[in-house]
C-alpha cells in the first residue's frame with residue numbers, strides 16, 4: 001500500500017477526509033465501477049437485502065450512504081416513505097436524476113452517518129449498502145442508527161466481509177488490490193483510487209465483529225446472511241420493542 005493510502009487510516013479525521021474526496025471523485029463513474037467490480041451481481045445483492053427487509057407498505061425507511069440511490073429506490077418501489085442520505089452531494093445529484101420508482105416520496109438529504117441531521121425514533125427501517133465500512137468510527141455510526149430507529153425497528157446492512165480464514169483473506173485482498181489498481185489507473189490515472197476497497201476491508205472487523213458491535217449498541221436478533229460464499233454479507237438486526 002502506498003504511504004498516501006496508508007495515511008488515510010491514520011485517524012478518524014484522516015479517513016473521513018479521504019472518503020469524502022474519494023467518493024466526490026468517483027461519483028460519476030460509481031454505477032459503472034460497481035457493476036464491473038461485482039461482475040453484475042450488485043443489483044441481485046441489493047434486491048436480496050430488500051427481500052430480507054420485508055418492507056411494510058407505508059413504513060418510514062432511511063437509506064444511509066445512499067450513493068446513487070439503488071437501495072432507496074427499491075425501498076420506494078416496495079411502498080416505503082424513504083429518506084436517502086449521503087455525505088457526497090454529487091452522488092445525490094445523480095440519484096435525483098434517476099426516475100422515481102414508486103408513488104410515495106423519496107427525499108434526498110446530504111448528511112453524515114456519524115451525526116445524522118434527523119430526529120430520534122423517526123424510522124422503522126434503516127438500510128445501508130457499503131456504508132458501515134466507510135465510516136471513521138463504526139460504533140458512532142451504529143449509535144446514530146439506534147437513535148433514529150423506533151423501538152422494534154430493523155437495520156439491514158450489505159457490505160464486503162473480511163474473511164476469517166487467513167489464506168482466503170490474503171487471496172481475496174490481493175485480488176481486490178490488483179483489480180482496483182488497474183481500474184483506478186485506467187479510469188482516474190491513480191491506482192490508489194480503488195485500492196481503498198481492499199485497504200478498508202483489511203481494517204474492518206468483518207461480519208462477526210460487526211455483529212458483536214451491533215449487539216453491544218443494543219440490537220437483538222442479529223443475523224449474518226452470507227453472500228457469495230461469505231465474501232459479502234448482509235447483517236439483519238432489530239431493536240427490542242418498547243418496554
Ligand SMILES: C[S@@+](CC[C@H](N)C(=O)[O-])C[C@H]1O[C@@H](n2cnc3c(N)ncnc32)[C@H](O)[C@@H]1O
Nearest residue numbers: 023065066067086087088091112113129130134
Ligand atoms: C460504496 S458507496 C455505496 C453507495 C450505495 N449505498 C450503493 O450501494 O450503491 C459508499 C457511499 O457512502 C457515502 N459515505 C461515505 N461516508 C459517509 C458518511 N460518513 N455519511 C454518509 N455517507 C457516507 C459515500 O459518499 C458513498 O456514496
